Structures are given as C-alpha cells and as structure tokens.
Amino acid sequence: xxxxxxxxxxxxxxxxxxxxxxxxxxxxxxxxxxxxxxxxxxxxxxxxxxxxxxxxxxxxxxxxxxxxxxxxxxxxxxxxxxxxxxxxxxxxxxxxxxxxxxxxxxxxxxxxxxxxxxxx
Amino acid sequence: xxxxxxxxxxxxxxxxxxxxxxxxxxxxxxxxxxxxxxxxxxxxxxxxxxxxxxxxxxxxxxxxxxxxxxxxxxxxxxxxxxxxxxxxxxxxxxxxxxxxxxxxxxxx
Numbered sequence: 001x002x003x004x005x006x007x008x009x010x011x012x013x014x015x016x017x018x019x020x021x022x023x024x025x026x027x028x029x030x031x032x033x034x035x036x037x038x039x040x041x042x043x044x045x046x047x048x049x050x051x052x053x054x055x056x057x058x059x060x061x062x063x064x065x066x067x068x069x070x071x072x073x074x075x076x077x078x079x080x081x082x083x084x085x086x087x088x089x090x091x092x093x094x095x096x097x098x099x100x101x102x103x104x105x106x107x108x109x110x111x112x113x114x115x116x117x118x119x120x
Numbered sequence: 121x122x123x124x125x126x127x128x129x130x131x132x133x134x135x136x137x138x139x140x141x142x143x144x145x146x147x148x149x150x151x152x153x154x155x156x157x158x159x160x161x162x163x164x165x166x167x168x169x170x171x172x173x174x175x176x177x178x179x180x181x182x183x184x185x186x187x188x189x190x191x192x193x194x195x196x197x198x199x200x201x202x203x204x205x206x207x208x209x210x211x212x213x214x215x216x217x218x219x220x221x222x223x224x225x226x227x228x
Binding site for chain 2: 044045046047061062095097100104105106107108110111112113
C-alpha cells in the first residue's frame, strides 16, 4: 500500500532554515510527482510546489520562489522540502502529497504532516 | 491565477441530513475539480476528482457535479464520520492549482 511518512516536528528560530523529509513506499517513487502543501494553524491549504522525482525538475509557487528548495534522493525514495529565512508566519503543518497523474496536481496520497514552529 | 470560493463557510447539520456545498472558480476549469475531506489533526483525503468521479473506497453517499465555473459536493445522508472540513481544488494544468477556503460541516 502507498505510504508517505514524514519527518518529525521542528522548532526553529526566525531567519533559520528547515528541511522536511517525506519517505515514499508501496509504489515506484520516480513515477509520480511529489507536491508540498502547507496549512497554518486554523487556516486553509496552501500549495508550495512540486518536484519530479525522476528528473529532479521543480515548479515552485510564486509566493515561495527564492525561499523554497525541493530535492529528492531516489536511492531511498525520499523527497525533501527546505524552506529558508523562516518567519513566524511560516508556522504551519507541512504535507507532502503524491500527484496521481504527474503534473495534473490531483493529490491522491498524503503524508501525515510535519509541524514546523517558528519562534524566537 | 484562478481563485476558488466556497459556500457556505460553515454548515450546521444533523445526522441523516442531505448536505450540499458549492464551489466556484474565477475562470472556466472544465471538470478539473477535486474535493477533499479533512478531519482535525489529519491530512486531507481525496473524495472526488474530475468533478464527479468518486475515489475508490469513498462511500457512495458522496457525489460531485458541475463543470465550467460552478461545482457542488453533496452528501446524501450525513453520517457521524462526515463531520469535517471540505476543500475544493482546481487542477487546471495551465494555472498554478489552488484550493478553496474550506467548508466546515459541524453538528447542529
């Protein structure tokens, strides 16, 4: 069965960076784009971008251009999302999610979420 | 970018009620519309895709309809497990995809 297992909660200071991992199992990792979506406390869902695990190609949402970097390690079927220059309003749960049709942005499986808290 | 709106923002209903949530897109998106259910502390779950296709394993009391700019999610007979927040999402490949603001379904 398809599973996406994310790394644990993080607490960071403003200005720092955070890297969240997402380990995939139960399917061919390189066959499906991986998206990252975040959700601030009590708020809605915000798309951050995607990575093509096969080529490493990425597409970032405009709001995160210059601050987000998505990478992958195909040898361990893991995707990573790094967000830099953290601010208090980056406090959120960060989700990875698989794109069913690679580029369609239809998200059929989601990780459990990683809470990132930015606080001085 | 395409903007999505949902109504109502909150809906109070009882077990057994028929519930309808509306989602509108700022531009025509054909049928590239998905619905997700999210419970507190959990990740979203895909319910409906391509406006009206039921995801495998999702109960048949959920249905979706619409095309172009107006869409609906209907729960034919609300069950205790259905109290959650519902999000629509457009996934037109020519535009960054966006979610609606969500509709919370709570107990009347």
